[in-house]
Amino acid sequence: MKLMVCVVQNRYRSAMEEGLKEKNYRMTELSSSGGFLKKGSTTFLIGIIEEDIENLRENMHQICYAVEKKKGKSPEESSRYTSFLIDVKDSMPFFQKSAKQ
Template structure:
């Protein structure tokens, strides 16, 4: 299992969220600001099977390019998104009724 941490400029937020959902990828969305990207951003936490990792990255690039064809990238935007890919070796789901 892989975990993508993707910091996406808000210009691309909606199209990435919709496009990934349509392809069956689930994610958690966090509003984020700070010195890393400086302007309004959204951070997506996306879980994917190991064999899907490259597909997620390529899909995000494709979705951003399609968005730019409809609405050009703002001048101040230097990157569409920054992503980190992390191996997840221990996945545990806890519910209210789970022991420990």
């Protein structure tokens, strides 16, 4: 099991949330303010089995592409979102320490 941390530009946030829910992905959404990617962003935490990682990435790409197509904008491949994976077993010490405080 993996935890995908995905920071999405706000222009894709609602489409990403709706699109992933339609595909039955469960996630936690964290809104934030700041200068990451030079625009407002939202962080999604998504639990995913290893066999489904590439499918999730492809779904996310298609969701962003559909937003761009709908708005008539040229694809901005490099600034849609950034994501990384954490093995769930590696994240457990962090959560155990937080729970004790």
